[in-house]
Amino acid sequence: MHKALTGFIFGLLSVGIASIGHSADRPLIDAHIHYSHDAWEGLPPAKAVALLRKAGLKKAFVSSSSDKGTQLLYKTAPDLIVPVLRPYRRRGELGSWMHDESVIKLLENRLSTNKYAGIGEFHAYGNDVNTKVLRRVISLAKQYGIFLHSHSDAGVIDGIFKQNPDARVIWAHSGFTDPAEIRTMLKKYKNLWSDLAFRDEHATNGKVDPSWRKLFQDFPDRFMIGTDTFAPERWYYVIEHAT
């Protein structure tokens, strides 16, 4: 089931950059949605799903702190929600989770119980990739045949592929790095996709920056768009972003 879900998603991704510039005949996927406790308190699942549908989304990759939010949404709209397992139980763990070995058991339990297309979005930098927790995350993704959604520098991406050359990785925010480094990484790893959430440099007032344009043209099926609802109020930005 995990593999089927992931396969479907990456099949959709083959439409690639064509998704940008939403129109009725092009499926629009938002690859970066969070539905954490403060979001579901003010925006119950039915309302949240209605909002995603109003935005015209074909699929929404959702993760949450805790995972309860993701499960609530997935149960409400399994056709729309792509569940991604976040290794955080609550807000405030993004800088410490990789040093907390209890996270391993948590992930193992969730993965054996629920369906997920990926693990993430997690935050990791530098040598974090060699911690026991992150090594296990990488092996669990391999075991279940699911992707990793990594908010990290290029070094962590290198580390992930070093541990599993067949890993499939979505690079959150394209690493907040420049087109040159993104190009290097996309060339180096055929299973790396780059999400553009919370990035503006590539296009201003509808005009695409030339260096980014060249990158999109050279890797047309390797970019994903996302809103990143890191605060509950940003859920209302999903529609504005999609249009």
Add this chain to the structure above:
Amino acid sequence: MHHFVKGMFASLGIIFAAASSLASNQNTFSEDERAAILSHGPWPPKLTPDPSNRVSGNQTAIAFGRELFRSRFLSASRRHSCITCHNPNRAYADGLALSSGVSKVDRNTISLANLRLNRWFGWDGGSDNLWAQSIRPILDPRELNGSATMVAKRLRNDIPFSRGYKAIFNALPTNHTDEDILVNLGKALAAYQETIVTPRTPFDQFREALANNDNQKANLYPLAAQRGLKIFVGKGKCGLCHQGANFTNGEFDDAGVRYFKPSGGIDKGRFGGIQKLEKSPYTLLGRYNDNPSKVPGVATRHVARSHQNWGQFRVPSLRNVSQTGPYMHDGSLTTLRDVVMHYSSLNEERLHLDGRGLLRSLNLSHQEINDLIAFLETL
């Protein structure tokens, strides 16, 4: 200069007298700290007329604008005026969490002072000039609930106001269109509001003493305020946003305050402000800008919506800040202590610190919080 804080100088005297008996030492400031402190002055600044407003600085327009500001002439119901929210006895604010005109507004009233220094106006920067910002509440159904037709008709039928208008704009309102009248009234209101400037403060005197290496005068500045100033320019990095003599960079940021509207829905903040600019006929790019070269409109021409703008609000000036609470765009923080505590224990995950954002949780001690407040109270 319009000194709206009655007795301010008397208060300064008291503070300085008290300080001189208490403060026997001065904090030591590094060269970097000293440079940062000096960047917050001098005060008052030298102000020039607004080139987009041909009656800016015109004394007749200022007097006329002052009358308009205080009268209920611009309110559809004749029950409200500008001072309903911008009360001169409350630092040109209202002391309420949320503004209230005809009905409740979802934002806190911004104190009107030092407006000539602004690039953007309103919490969302939905106006790029003061005359447009002065038109906005006239037309807002929650505030004065008026219209161009209403104010024009009223002006044409009011002999004293009509004469006042002619004295400034060289024509009776019967010879102008409704919209031209609305814009001209906005410009007269702006001419008046530009004159509202906060007075010199204990901080300004300390800064000047520091610039002149006058230790005796500098020692009069309370030690707690000096310690707070050290945090402000150092550990707190507050000056990154609260820059310059007016203690603001005039731009926008997400301060980690929720932006659900009290009445429901979302306050888009700067994102919505840019959308307003894009639609407004009253920006510096439009035909009502009196500067033929339209030069002041450069920023408006280049402004672009970004993902970050969602939920950003204008960085307010800290001048006179002890008198302008409640604070933040929604008035959700009642006191200066609440504000300092907010920045001391920010929820950093709300801010998406990676990829943007200057803010970090300051994790201040009790003493540091008190010192920072002591400093802010001297602005």
